[in-house]
Amino acid sequence: MSRSPAPLARRLFDRGSWPEARYVASALRTETVGGALLLGAALLALLWANSPWQEAYSTLRDTRVGPSALHLDLSLAQWASDGLLAVFFLVAGIELKREFTTGDLADRSRAVVPVVAAACGVAVPALLFTLVAVTRGADGDVLRGWAVPTATDIAFALAVLAVISTHLPSALRSFLLTLAVVDDLIAITIIAVFYTDELAVVPLVLALVPLALFTLMLRVGCRAPRWRPLLHHPLVLAVPALAAWALVHAGGIHATVAGVLLGLSVPVARDGLGRDGHSLAETMEHRLRPWSAGIAVPVFAFFAAGVRVVGGGLGEALSDVVVLAVVVGLVLGKALGVLGGTWAVARFTRAELDDDLAWSDVAGLSLLAGVGFTVSLLIGELAYGPGSPRDEHVKLAVLLGSLLAALLAAVVLRRRNRHYRLVEEREGVDDDGDGVPDVYRRTPDAGCQ
Known part of the structure; x- marks a missing residue:
């Protein structure tokens, strides 16, 4: 007696929709240029x-501006980390809400893969950092940098x-x-949660008022x-x-937390605000990115990466256990966490890797x-204090770990470069002339959220 065929397993990293592929391509172009800058x-x-002019760099970085009465008498380096990075996290908040509300990841079965991979990619490096630090007899001050x-x-x-010219699929x-x-x-x-020492409740409660008004x-x-x-004018907002x-x-x-909260408050529904039908979130993200x-x-x-390595600085940094812990976390921890999380989804669910991958x-x-930079340097400053010797060592460790992770990734991904280029040439056709490659399926726009 024959059995009925089992239902098809869900595919990990399938092509998704053409609108999502266009969005990703646009975002990647901007981020790639930003990465070069x-x-x-x-x-x-x-x-x-x-x-020989390093004193001028230190003077510029430590120059303080702003009204002290409002607790905003900050150095230029602090304005960059507390102020400018809020714009970075504002874009991240908008993007996160869009992805999980109207993007392809609104499908929870799709969302589980990057969410699990990201969670494992955070947990494993933190564990390895702590393990390396403890086994090397580090004190509690070193452990503050676990994140x-x-x-x-x-x-x-x-x-x-962009440098290795890989033709990775959009998925x-x-x-x-x-x-x-x-x-x-x-x-x-x-x-x-972990890098906030003292809370002032009144300002935090008052912050809810402008957030609600926004x-x-x-x-x-x-x-x-x-x-x-009027209401959507950039100066008014x-x-x-x-x-x-x-x-x-x-x-x-x-203060970057405010950027995330503001980003999450932006409506993402495709309600035809613009002539091209883009949502407010897409319009704001396009302008802010x-x-x-x-x-x-x-x-x-520029203000965070100026670590001094000449004159004995390099040798002193390499003797600090925090450097080894950070490098192991970025290179080994990130790779094991992300790959292990993805494999776990495939192993313990009905999901299978797409046939093309x-x-x-x-x-x-x-x-x-494992290429970590912006947020890693920010956490290093919060953990050890801006400009402290250990903060300088963290900067060097992040640079070394990111460089090593990038080189190893290039070795692996270059092997697949020619394969995916040939696939794109073969399958990226548009036989019906509708402007959408035939390999992409059409999906209806999401409703209001």
Whole structure:
């Protein structure tokens, strides 16, 4: 007696929809350019900090500006980490909400893969950091940096992809993009919970007022077209946004948390606000992403990456256990965590890897997730204090670990480069002339959220 065929298993990293592929391609172009600028800014800082003019770099970095009465008498380096990075996390918040509300990852069966991979990609590096530190007899001060190797820098990672000219399928690139957004969210949660020493309750409660006003202005503008030009004007929206940022900063929580909260409040429904039918979230993200990738992150990198390695600085840093712990966490921990999390989803569910892919693709992507920079440097500052000797060592460790992870990922992914280029040439055709490659399936737009 014959058995009925088993239902088809869900595919990991299938192509998804054409709208999502277009969105990912657009985001990747901006982030790749931003990654090149980030790399250039970091190299400039390293060269300047190790030149005969390093005092000028330190003076510029430590120059303080801002009103002291509002607790905003900050150095330029602090303005970069507390202020400019809020723009980076604002974009991350919008992107996260869009991905899980109207993007392909609104399908929970799709979302489970990057979420599990991101969670494992945070947990395993943290465990390895702690294990290395404890086995080397480190004290509690070293253990404060357990979260340093947990974050992936998407701009830096995509810059590496651009350099090695890989033709990874959009589904894998989307996975990398979503993975970085999710672990950014985990990282900002870690910052808020574990790296907040003293809370000022009154400013935090007051921050809810401008945050609610920001949300209300966006939603009223969506529903009342005649008020939209006023309520959605960037300068008008900036007033409650800056107020929320300042109050969160005064409340003792890192101000970038305000960026995430503001991003999550942006409506993502495709309600035809623009002539091209883009949602408000897509429009805001399109306008903000170049500022984030092209200015905010490179400026932060310039002020954060200026670690001095000449004159004995390198030898002193390499003797610090925190350097080994961070490098092991980024290179080994990220790879094991992301690859292990993805494998676990395939092993313990009905999911299977898409027929067009190989596990070596996932391994290469997992290594690339070890490219940590922006958030890793930020956590290092919070853990050990900006400008402290150990903070300088963390900067060097992040640079070394990211470089090693990028080189190993390039070795793995270059092997698949020619294969995917041939696949794109063969399958990226549009026989019916509708502007959509025939390999993509059409999916209806998501409803209002």
